[in-house]
């Protein structure tokens with residue numbers, strides 16, 4: 157029995173992209189947006205359209221092709237921002253304009269240089285204008301957790317009256333703690349009239365390492381949207397991590413009896429894809445998706461896990477899409493195992509695409525015993541450049557940022573690598589059974605590939 161559905165608002169492409177070293181180009185953002193769609197997020201915050209032409213084009217491209225989730229674009233509480241956001245979002249199936257304005261005295265005085273009265277008026281006007289363009293409008297009082305609660309409620313009241321549909325409460329500087337944040341959500345629910353018609357959202361930063369705990373406290377107090385990022389990336393110490401929030405609810409429904417639309421098995425692929433695109437590795441001990449999250453080193457632990465995984469595992473690796481470690485990739489591995497591992501890492505290829513990877517994989521496996529995920533990711537990156545002949549079923553793959561930045565001038569194209577000799581003659585299948593003779597060599601090749609698919 158659950159207490160309701162929590163909307164997962166992913167801001168990896170906006171707040172996440174603001175973290176040092178995590179900027180992405182349009183093609184990379186599109187790839188990730190498709191993976192976020194597969195992951196089942198409800199809202200993708202695709203960017204901040206007024207920030208740059210690149211951001212604008214990315215939001216527009218995502219809004220045009222990713223049709224299931226709501227696509228949000230950020231705007232300051234002023235006309236040019238809101239107009240620009242709408243221009244980028246208008247092609248979305250389900251657009252959302254996300255307007256923010258700081259409300260804490262420290263921000264009003266030093267950053268915005270406006271009075272509280274002006275702040276209330278500006279927030280109200282911005283929402284009225286955004287509503288004239290788009291039905292779905294979210295408002296964020298930036299630095300809400302350092303805003304006097306009474307004033308915060310006044311601003312929220314003004315935007316609810318103008319038709320805001322989501323009130324997002326940001327802990328912009330990662331300052332709050334769970335009990336306090338939970339209380340703040342309760343206060344808002346008690347004091348803002350008409351609050352029952354809107355969704356309350358939590359947006360927590362991790363400066364004190366409490367972003368996930370704070371977001372969960374908000375949900376326990378009545379918030380029904382969480383804003384989060386893959387791998388917890390984001391400004392400074394990052395945002396609340398999507399995978400941690402979702403899995404806390406799955407593993408502890410006794411404490412957090414809420415549902416989300418997240419497809420757990422896609423979590424690892426999303427994490428890997430983000431890390432591969434940005435070149436920013438995931439810390440090994442990162443909860444849920446770190447390399448060590450399911451590794452057992454101590455003898456006593458290994459013994460326990462072998463007898464029954466429940467002794468030391470509170471969730472299965474499979475439930476978050478972590479590849480089955482029993483599936484070791486080496487020179488004896490076939491295409492089937494290779495394609496499964498590629499899918500687990502977020503890549504689906506057609507046969508020809510897989511062929512290219514497989515040839516190089518076999519050569520590598522000949523040299524090193526075990527082909528680890530990072531080897532495979534490198535191989536995929538190298539093999540399927542956007543202009544390559546292979547056609548991945550998902551968007552083309554481009555080299556990770558770090559590799560591009562440090563790359564030497566382009567080397568001449570290497571000689572094509574020799575293809576591993578499969579045990580197949582020109583007119584026999586993988587088992588030596590003669591194939592029907594065809595004059596069309598392309599047809600012949602396709603047939604061979606069909607047989608090889610199961611190898």
Ligand code: KIV
Nearest residue numbers: 256296298299326328
């Ligand atoms: O942290 C923050 O306050 C934000 C807002 C723009 C929602 O990212």
Ligand code: ZN
Nearest residue numbers: 171328359391
């Ligand atoms: Zn933020």
